[in-house]
Amino acid sequence: GDSVTQMEGPVTLSEEAFLTINCTYTATGYPSLFWYVQYPGEGLQLLLKATKADDKGSNKGFEATYRKETTSFHLEKGSVQVSDSAVYFCALILVGGSQGNLIFGKGTKLSVKP
Amino acid sequence: DSGVTQTPKHLITATGQRVTLRCSPRSGDLSVYWYQQSLDQGLQFLIQYYNGEERAKGNILERFSAQQFPDLHSELNLSSLELGDSALYFCASSAASGGYNEQFFGPGTRLTVL
Numbered sequence: 001g002d003s004v005t006q007m008e009g010p011v012t013l014s015e016e017a018f019l020t021i022n023c024t025y026t027a028t029g030y031p032s033l034f035w036y037v038q039y040p041g042e043g044l045q046l047l048l049k050a051t052k053a054d055d056k057g058s059n060k061g062f063e064a065t066y067r068k069e070t071t072s073f074h075l076e077k078g079s080v081q082v083s084d085s086a087v088y089f090c091a092l093i094l095v096g097g098s099q100g101n102l103i104f105g106k107g108t109k110l111s112v113k114p
Numbered sequence: 115d116s117g118v119t120q121t122p123k124h125l126i127t128a129t130g131q132r133v134t135l136r137c138s139p140r141s142g143d144l145s146v147y148w149y150q151q152s153l154d155q156g157l158q159f160l161i162q163y164y165n166g167e168e169r170a171k172g173n174i175l176e177r178f179s180a181q182q183f184p185d186l187h188s189e190l191n192l193s194s195l196e197l198g199d200s201a202l203y204f205c206a207s208s209a210a211s212g213g214y215n216e217q218f219f220g221p222g223t224r225l226t227v228l
Contacts, residue, residue, distance in 0.1 A: 032214045043116065043204060043219040051214055089157065093214060100211050101147055101170055104157040 002027045006090045006105035013080055013112050021075040021108045023064075023090035031092040033057075033066050033073040034102070038087045047075075047088070080112045117141065118220035120205050126226045132193040135223045139186055139207030145169070146188040147208075147217060148180060152201040163188055164211040195227045 007022040025031060035047040035057070048057030053068035062077045073090060090105040117140035127133055139146050148160040159172035163182035174180075182188045192199060202222045208215035
C-alpha cells in the first residue's frame, strides 16, 4: 500500500548547523508531497509542498525537492535556529482520486540547542 | 491560527464511556478529515466527509463514528472507550475533495482514557 518512511529521531543539532531529514515514499499512483511541522502543544502546519517531479518546495529557509527516480522528498535547511525545534512530518496525497486524505510518516523530532 | 476549531481541548474519561469530539472547519471549506495521533501508531487518517457525505474511510474502528452536519461542522463519536484510544485527535478541513487541496489542521483534542 501507499506509505511514507522518514528517518527516525530524535535529531539534536546545534544552532546554525545543517539539517537533513530523509523521506522516501511508496505510492501506487502519482502523489503530491508535503512537509508538515508540529510545534509543541500545537496542531500541524503545512511547511512546504511539491506537486510534481523535480518541483522544489521552499518556505522559511527549508527546502525539499520531489525526486521521482529515487521516490524521495528530503527536507533540508542550511542553518537551523532554536525556534525550529519541532516535530516534522513527511506526507503524501494521491492525485487523481476523489479522496484527499494525507498519508504521514512517523515524524522526526528535531531539537536545536543554542 | 488555521481557522479550524476543535472542542474540547482536553478530555479525560474512563474505560467503557462514550465521548463526542467537535470540529468546525474553516469558513467555506466543504471537506472535513479526522486523524488520530498516538505514540505507537503515529498520525493515522480515520475518516473524511465532504459536504455532509462520507467520502473516505481509513483505519477507523467500528466503535468510532462520525458525521458532518448541514452547517458543515463535524463530530467524531468514540464509544466503549479503551485505554488504547488515548490519543490526540485532529480535525482538518479543505476547500474541496480529491487531487490536491491544502488541508488546514485544528489544534486537536487530547483524549485520555483512564
